[in-house]
Amino acid sequence: MNQRNSTQLHPPTRHFSVLLSPTPRGARLARLLATEWLRTWELPHHATEAAEHLVAELAANAATHGRLPGRDFRLALLAGSETLRVEVTDTRGDDLPHRRPATPDGESGRGLLLVEALSDRWGVELGPVPRKTVWAELDLSPEFGNVCSGGSGALLQETREGKKPHQAPPLPPTEPAHSRE
Structure with missing residues (x-):
């Protein structure tokens, strides 16, 4: 019997990216395309x-607040073995996201x-100038005590092996940090 030790390969990262018009129609199309791609990735x-x-x-924000005539926004979905990342890039790097009064x-x-x-x-x-990318990440594998993925709406959040979650890049000083600890 001839046996070899096999190494486990990491699944390849799945990636989808598309340019869309910064309009309500473009934002709706972003959601529809993302839904279809995410379902095919199982x-x-x-x-x-x-x-x-x-x-x-994020697409609605890009269409509303990141809109410049003649410039599209980009939606990107990146799925690895443990994390799904959603990115929306627009050409209004001068207009950073902040909470608006509701x-x-x-x-x-x-x-x-x-x-x-x-x-x-x-x-x-x-960057690169004049762009900004707003991103959000979801953990794909439920962890001990973390029955659902999500931010402050999650029942309990812990990280594997006691590691701290990645910190979001700093925003202007008036904004609080956006990551979970």
Whole structure:
């Protein structure tokens, strides 16, 4: 009998990226395309559902606040073995995301609160000029005591082997940190 020791290969990272018009129609198309790609990747249901909402919020923000005539925004989905990352890049690097006041009956002003609640980590990367990328990450494998993925809405969050989660890049000094510890 001829046996060889096999090494376990990490599954390849799956990647989807598309340029879309910074309009409500482009934001809707981002959500629809993301939904289809995420379903074909057969990711855990909790991550797929949360990612659909994250794409909807980040794409709507790009269409509303990151809009410049003639310049598209980019949606990117990156799935590794442990993390799903949603990125939305627009050409308004001068307009960093921040919480806007929401009225009790208002239909806007809660997008970043939803992003924070749904994601395990999120943040902003600047550049190259004039761009910025707003990203959110979801952990794909449930961990001990972490029955659901997500931000402050999760029942309990711990990390493997006591590691701290990745920190989001710093925003202007008036903003709090956006990652879970």
